[in-house]
Amino acid sequence: MSHHTQSGQAARTDIDLALFGALGDLSQRKLFPALYQLDREGLLDERTRLLGLARQELDVDGFKARVEESLRTRVKAEELDRASLKRFLARLDFIQLDFTQPESYAAIREWRQDAGRPMVVYLSVAAKIYGDICRHLEASGSLDEASRVVVEKPIGHDLESSAEINDAIGAVFPESRIYRIDHYLGKETVQNLIALRFANPLFGTQWNQNHISHVEITVAEQVGIEGRWGYFDDAGQLRDMVQNHLLQLVCLIAMDPPANLDADAIRDEKVKVLKALKPFTDDMLGRDVVRGQYVAGTIDGQAVPGYLEEEGANTESHTESFVAMKTGVANWRWAGVPFYLRTGKRMPEKLSQIVIHFRQQPHYIFDPDQRGLAANKLVIRLQPEEGIALEVLTKDSGLDKGMRLRRGPLHLDFNSAFPKTRIPDAYERLLLEVMKGQQYLFVRRDEVEHAWRWCDSLIAAWEDRNELPRRYPAGSWGPVASIAMITQDGRSWYEDY
Ligand SMILES: NC(=O)C1=CN([C@@H]2O[C@H](COP(=O)(O)OP(=O)(O)OC[C@H]3O[C@@H](n4cnc5c(N)ncnc54)[C@H](OP(=O)(O)O)[C@@H]3O)[C@@H](O)[C@H]2O)C=CC1
Ligand SMILES: O=C1O[C@H](COP(=O)(O)O)[C@@H](O)[C@H](O)[C@H]1O
Numbered sequence: 001m002s003h004h005t006q007s008g009q010a011a012r013t014d015i016d017l018a019l020f021g022a023l024g025d026l027s028q029r030k031l032f033p034a035l036y037q038l039d040r041e042g043l044l045d046e047r048t049r050l051l052g053l054a055r056q057e058l059d060v061d062g063f064k065a066r067v068e069e070s071l072r073t074r075v076k077a078e079e080l081d082r083a084s085l086k087r088f089l090a091r092l093d094f095i096q097l098d099f100t101q102p103e104s105y106a107a108i109r110e111w112r113q114d115a116g117r118p119m120v121v122y123l124s125v126a127a128k129i130y131g132d133i134c135r136h137l138e139a140s141g142s143l144d145e146a147s148r149v150v151v152e153k154p155i156g157h158d159l160e161s162s163a164e165i166n167d168a169i170g171a172v173f174p175e176s177r178i179y180r181i182d183h184y185l186g187k188e189t190v191q192n193l194i195a196l197r198f199a200n201p202l203f204g205t206q207w208n209q210n211h212i213s214h215v216e217i218t219v220a221e222q223v224g225i226e227g228r229w230g231y232f233d234d235a236g237q238l239r240d241m242v243q244n245h246l247l248q249l250v251c252l253i254a255m256d257p258p259a260n261l262d263a264d265a266i267r268d269e270k271v272k273v274l275k276a277l278k279p280f281t282d283d284m285l286g287r288d289v290v291r292g293q294y295v296a297g298t299i300d301g302q303a304v305p306g307y308l309e310e311e312g313a314n315t316e317s318h319t320e321s322f323v324a325m326k327t328g329v330a331n332w333r334w335a336g337v338p339f340y341l342r343t344g345k346r347m348p349e350k351l352s353q354i355v356i357h358f359r360q361q362p363h364y365i366f367d368p369d370q371r372g373l374a375a376n377k378l379v380i381r382l383q384p385e386e387g388i389a390l391e392v393l394t395k396d397s398g399l400d401k402g403m404r405l406r407r408g409p410l411h412l413d414f415n416s417a418f419p420k421t422r423i424p425d426a427y428e429r430l431l432l433e434v435m436k437g438q439q440y441l442f443v444r445r446d447e448v449e450h451a452w453r454w455c456d457s458l459i460a461a462w463e464d465r466n467e468l469p470r471r472y473p474a475g476s477w478g479p480v481a482s483i484a485m486i487t488q489d490g491r492s493w494y495e496d497y
Contacts, residue, residue, distance in 0.1 A: 013435040014045035014117045018108060020099055020133055021124035022052030022063070025228070026152065028070040030183075031124060034427035036071055039091070040084040043432060051111060052094045063094035099125065099133050105140035118146035120434055126231070127155050131168025138172045150179040150434055153244045153443075154235060158459070159452040166445050179434050180443040184245040186426030186433075189386045191441075193252045193354075194266075196380070196388065203378075204257070206358065208333045213375070215339045216355040216494055217249050219382075220347035222299055224321075224474070229312035236319040241343045243455045247274065248443070249354060250339060254329045263439035267447060274450035276331045280458040285467050289458065290482040292322030294346040297474030304346060304474045320469045321345045324482035325458075326489075340486055342493070346474035352382035355494040370405050377494065379409075386423060387413040 017035070021027055038044050052063050068089060071080060095111065097104035112119060121137060123130050130151055137143050149169060156162030169178055184190055197203055206212070219241060225232050232240060251270035258265035280289065295306035308315045322344030328337060356378040364371060377391040389409035396406040415423070433441050461467075470479035477483070477493070486493055 013432075013437075014047050015435050016049045016051065016112065016115050016117055016119045017122060017435075018051045018053060018111075018119055019122045019124060020053045022094070023054040023056055023058075023066060024124055027052075027124045028066070029074060030425070030427045031122070031431070032067050032070055033074040034425050034431055036075060036084070036088050037079070037424065037428050038432060039088045040079065040081075044091070044435075047117065048091060048435075049093060049115075050091045051108075052092060053097060053099070053108075054094075055096060055098050057096055058094060060092070060094045064089045064092050067092060099129055099136075102136045102139060105136045105142060108137065108142040109140050112142055118148065119143065120148045120150060122150040122434075124152060127151070127165050130155075130165055131171075134169050134172035143172070147173070148177045148179060148434060148437070149173045150181060152181050154239050155180065155448050156452065157234070157239065158456050159449055162448055162452050166448070170445070175445060176439070178442075178445075179430075179439065180445075180448060181430055182244045182248050182443050183426040183430065184248055184382075185441045185443070186428075186430040187382055187386075188423050189380060189382045189388070190249065190252065191429075192388065193249075193380065194261075197252075198257050209335050209337045211359055212337055212356055213359045214337055214357050214489075214491060215253060216357065217246055217253075217339070217341045218351060218353055218355075218493065219246060219249075219343040220349065220351045220477070221343075221345045222347060222350045224294070224304065224346050225307070225310045227311055229310055229314075233314065233317050233319045237321055237323050237343055237345065238455055238458065242323060242325075242341065243451050244443075246341050246343055247277075247451045247454070250277075250327075250329070250341070251447075253354060253356070254334055254339075256333065261440060263442070264444075266440050267444045271444070271446050271450060272331075273329055274447060274454065276329045276334075277450075277454045278328045278330055279454060280461050282461050282465055285461055285465055286481070287488070288326040288485065289461075290322075290324045290479055290485055291320040291462065291467060291469040292324075292344060292472045292479040292482070293317075293319065293469035294321050294344075294474045295471050297346070297476065299346065299348065299475040306474065307346075318468050322347075322469070322472060322478045322482070324478060324485055326485060338489065340491075340493075342478060342482055344472075344478050347477060348475050350384055353494075354380040354382070356380070357491075357494075366403060366405055373405055373407050379494070379496075385413065385415060387411065387415075 019027055019031065035050060071085065093111065095107045097107065123133060134149065151169065156165050197207060251273045254273045255269035256272065258269045293307045296309065297304060307313065307321050308317060324342035327339050327341065328334065329339065358376040360375045364374060366374070373393060379389045379391065381387045389411040391407055391409055393405045393407055396404040430441060470481055472479045
C-alpha cells in the first residue's frame, strides 16, 4: 500500500471496497461512476476489488450489467472506452444479503479471506442501520485493525440521534478510521477556498470584520424531491443541506488559518467556528429566518408540480424545501458581519456560490450617483461552472466619461484557465482520499454534533412558534420574505449570475 500527503502527488492504493447499498441511488448515480473514473485515470491498484452488497437477488453478472448500465447513463461516451470498462467490471463482485441479519455476514469474511489489503466499508444506506452493520461486520470477523468505514450524511435527525449513531460506529471503529462524507468538501472550488484564503496574502490580510461587510451563500437547486420523498419529508432542507453542506462552507470561509494541512489542524479550526455560531431564539423567526415550501410553477418553460403533489407526497406536510437565514460568527474576526444563507429546491437554476462583500473605502471621492457600486466583491462559484471572480472598479474608458467608474470582474474560470484538466466529481476525490487514508476532507464527530446543536436550536424555535413554511412558486428564488430579510439591512442577494 502506498501513501502520500495531500500536498503530494497521487499514488495508487491497494484496497478492497465493500459497498453496502450498491444498488441504491447514490451508489449507481455517483459512486460507481466515480470509481470508474479513478480506475480510468490509473488511480486504482490492479489488485483492488469492489464488492457490491444489496438485498436484491442478483448474480455477479446481473450486478455487473446494472453497473454497466449506470455507467453508460452517467459517464460521457468519450470517457467510456472499452478497455477501461472491461478492466473496471472485472473488479466487481456481488453478495446478496440483508444488512440487518448477522448470520449472512460470514460471506463477507470469506470474501476477505487472505486478502492482504485493507478493507474500506462504504455505508450508502440510511444512517439508522450504520450501527447494526458495523456490529455485524465486527462480530463476523470481517474486519481488522486497518479497516475503515465511510458514512454518508445526514448522520441522525438531531443531536441526540446523531450521538447514538456515532456511538454505535465508534464502538467498532476508532475516530481515525471513520470517514464522514460531506460531498461538498470534495468539490474543486470548495478546496480552492483553502488555497485562496491561505496561499494569497492579498486575501489573508483582508479576511475579517475590518474589511468584509457581509457574506452571502446561495445553494439553489433546480431539482425537486426526485423520488426521495420518504427521506426528504422527514428531513427538510435545514437537515438535508444546511446542517452539513452550508455549514461546512461557513466553516471554510470563517475559520482561522490552521497551523498546517493536517486533518485535525483543519478540523479544530472548523469546530471553533461552529461553536461560535449565534444560536437562534424565537424573536429571530420571520425576521432572520424564512422557511418555504414550493407550490406548482414553471422551470425552464416546463410546468413542475408543487411539493405536496410530488410522487409519494403526504398532502399535510409542513416540511420546508427552502430556508434562508441571517446568522453570524461571534468572535473577534467576524463580530458584526452577517452571514446570509439560502438554499432551496425547485429554484430557477442550479447555482451554488459564495459572495464576499468587502467594505467601502472610508472616504468616497467619485460621482455620488455611483456610490452603490463602490465595494469589491469576491464571487466564488461552486456550480454549475466553477470559478472565482473578483469584482473591481476601474475607470470607464472613453474621452467623454471623465472619472466615471465601471465595475468588472477579474475572472478565473477553471474550465478555460485549465482547459486540459477534467474537473473531477467530488466523490472521486473523496474516494481517493479514503483509499489513501487521508481524513482532512472528512467531518469529525464533534463537527457533526456542534452543527446539530445549532440546527436543533432553530428547529426548537420553529416548533415552539408552530412556524409554517411560506409558499413560493417552483421556478422562483423562494418566498418574498427571504428578499425582505436581506433588504431590511439595506442589502440584496447578489444577482449578477
Ligand atoms: N441519493 C443522494 O443523492 C444522496 C444520498 N445520501 C446518503 O446516502 C445514503 C444512501 O442514500 P440513497 O442511495 O439515496 O438511498 P437508497 O434508498 O436509494 O439506497 C439504499 C440502498 O440500501 C438498500 N438497503 C436498505 N436497507 C437494507 C437492508 N436491510 N439490507 C440490504 N439492503 C438494504 C436498499 O435496498 P432496497 O432498494 O431493496 O430497499 C437500497 O438499494 C443515505 O445515507 C443518504 O442520506 C447523501 C447525499 C446525497
Ligand atoms: O446531499 C445532498 O445534496 C444534493 C445536492 O448536491 P449537489 O452536489 O448537486 O449540489 C441534494 O439534492 C440532496 O437533496 C442532498 O441530500
